[in-house]
Amino acid sequence: MDAIRVSKVERVACTKSGTTRLGTIHLTAHHLIFRYDGEAEKEMWVPYPIISLVSCLPQTLQGQCPVNFHTRTFETFSLSFFKDSDATDVFESVKELTVATSVTQLYAFFYHPNPPLSASNGWSLYSPRDEFGRMGVGSRSKAWRFTDVNKDYSFCATYPARLVVPTRISDTTLQYASKYRSKCRIPVLSYLHWANYGSITRSSQPMVGITQNRSIQDEKLIEAVFQSHASPETRASNALVYGATTTNLIIDARPTANAMANTAKGAGTENMDHYKDSKKVYLGIDHIHTMRESLGKVVEALREADTLLASINSDLPDQVAGLAVLDRGALRRSGWLRHIAAILEGTVLITRNVHVNSSHVLIHCSDGWDRTSQLSALSQLCLDPFYRTIHGFEILIEKDWLSYGHKFLDRSGHLSSDKFFLSSNDLVNSSSGAEAFLASVQNRFASQQHIKETSPVFHQFLEAVRQVQRQFPDRFEFNERFLHQLYYHLYSCQFGTFLYNCERDRRVSDGNGPPPCDRSVSVWDFLNSPPEMALNRNPTYDPSLDDPVSRAPGADMGVLFPNPKDVRFWYELYGRTDEEMNGRPFVAQSRVAGIEVVGPIEDAEEDSADLSRVDTPSTIPLPPSPSSKSTPLVPLAQSLRSLGLRPESRGTSPSPRAASRELSSTLDPLARPTPTRADSSSLFSTSPSDISLRAGRMPSPSPQIPATRARTKPPEFLPSSGVKSIWGKLSSNASAALSVVQDTYTSVAKDLRGGSEGEKTAELRSRDALSAWGEELPSSSTASSTSRGLGSLSLPTANPWAPSSPRTQPLALEENPWGSARLPTRPADPEPYPSLSPLPLDPTVAHPVPRSASSLSSISLTTAPSTTTPNSNGVDVAPPRNVSPKASSTTDPLGVGLL
Known part of the structure; x- marks a missing residue:
């Protein structure tokens, strides 16, 4: 009580969740109590160990002295x-009462x-x-036995007094094996599957070291563990399960x-050369320091939201309640959900290996x-339904956390630290900003050895349990409140349950x-009291779902396999709403002719949270989108037309008009945003019901394919070759469209000028064979022209028509927001070219006018505005004239090639 400088202060303004109310503060030996005036709100009781950070700020312009508390x-x-004296007294009193020098000073002992x-x-x-x-x-297995080698905690101070080890391993062998394991924590049994x-x-x-030490006793101990299916007395009664693949x-x-x-x-x-009949797996779960920093980023985002909300309410005449200002991007960047997903992935691996692989x-x-x-x-929570009851979950924590020596203290x-109490006195007395900065750094980071041991390990476990509980709401006897x-x-x-580091310290x-x-x-006495039990029971709990002999549809023998990708923030724990921390749920927005339109998930690249909520049509396996940024979507026929392709067999390239007419009749321009990440290998699927995104080929439309296609952005790196795709090199979709047009005209020019037969494409063979633009021609080659990016253009040389070296990697189709320009019509054509884009033509590239075969040799393009005349469609077209190669090199500033 000597640490309490002031026990009561009246007329104190308490600001919480954006709301400010007056009341009285009371300081007791173990709690800070705030009682609101008028009894409009329930009293706020804050145990001192729950306080994580206190900041005493300078006096404001209104004459108030704020003290900020974070719990x-x-x-x-x-x-x-x-x-100011009241603020200082409360700050110093809370500091003295929170920073303890011994565990016995904590509230549990009073x-x-x-x-x-x-x-009791x-x-x-x-x-x-x-x-x-x-x-x-x-009883059922004779392969395991109890040992009292650690009955006085002399064998291993952090292990329990009663251990279970393989029957054929003696205590002497255990003594030798303990020298090979860190802290003498030898392999002991934690769970035997029912x-x-x-x-x-x-x-x-293991204590391998740089000299690659080994222990024969440790190897024999692990060998006995991995052969414990067969008991010493009989090997037939404990035979392996038929059909199971042993993968220790x-x-x-x-x-x-x-x-x-x-x-x-x-x-x-372990050096696996010495451990036979087993494999080793690294799970990649980060250490305690990374977990502490990750949660710190989440806390920082929450604090910034509270500060912003408080500043908004202070500037407005009327306080706004329930305003969502939390930065979800900062939450994702913290990596907290990624760490939980990694733990769940390891849990599923262990559960499957024990239950399925026996x-x-x-x-x-x-x-x-x-x-x-x-x-x-x-893993035991997923394997054994007993641990999903209230009593069983308490035993699970006692066994695997308390008795096996998790360092709760x-x-x-x-015991907290005075580094978590920040006063403004040092900063005010400093003569310069540099001294203030150095003083704050020393105050925060000097003597941090005790603080470096802190980490939210058990908190992370509870949050992982909450993920499994949310995925299987009917399989747990306890609810979220528990x-x-x-x-x-x-x-x-x-x-006193969570005050010490091991069983020895408590016993x-x-x-x-x-x-x-x-x-x-004990905390279990409190949680098992009737009032608490009534509040902590799950009303939807159905123990019949865990029947191991049930053969009903969907029966799982009581073993759960959670989805590691379906992780979300435990918003109730953080005092926020589900929408505020996880965003709105994504559901089907419309259903037209059996096709769903699903909204995009923002920033899914930074977070694997809740990927299972996106509904996709069952008839179309959708490829993933590796980029988190949404891109403009255009009709598939438009992109095919810009490349001169059609959905035919490999290697065929008929006229663009025929291709666009066929695609326009089968594909609807409606597109939808894509779901987020999935298996990237599905991008290059060759199944009949999928669109194969390979250069120069599109499968024929199938009756099973709906009229609406989901478009996706191709990966920046091609999975098959590991080479960066063309779209990773182009700066924008506009430059991609320009590259397509340039490549098409370059190939036309090469063919018209009599290139070698080996270089002619299937679409443009020779001037003698071309009767008119757009007429069907017999195919003679299986190779189709490929588009090139601006980065592959070469400078004009002696032959300005020579195309760049062809690209050797497969190209993926990209959405083309510019579309293809409407081509002029010929009087003899029964119908004009279908226009798939209302956008204007590119003014830097002129377009060919379809004419008769005899006049194709005289077609030329120019960029000089003084020599062009508009046609019936409003497109500037150069008059026919011959252009020599030498002249074209000087009149082609873009180097795209002229006809």
């Missing part, structure tokens, strides 16, 4: 005092529920013998580079208490009285 529950509120809780067995809720006996250890005796074991990294896995949760880098520290990863999995990261606990617990930062309560009491320090006295488990209340 670990992602709430932000500001207390404005009318006296909390006594009144009235007492009905449940929270500390004895988990019994290793009962839980592993439920799995079948000692269906096929598959197992999940966990450990820490060693899961290294770290990125490959991180695992290899640890060899310099004397650790590393095999074993050994999980480890560096020390085996962060990422290992996440993967092990989530260090990761949660319960997970939210667990997160709150992780940081409230009201109960063994430090010599100053009873052990912590006897001096504090």
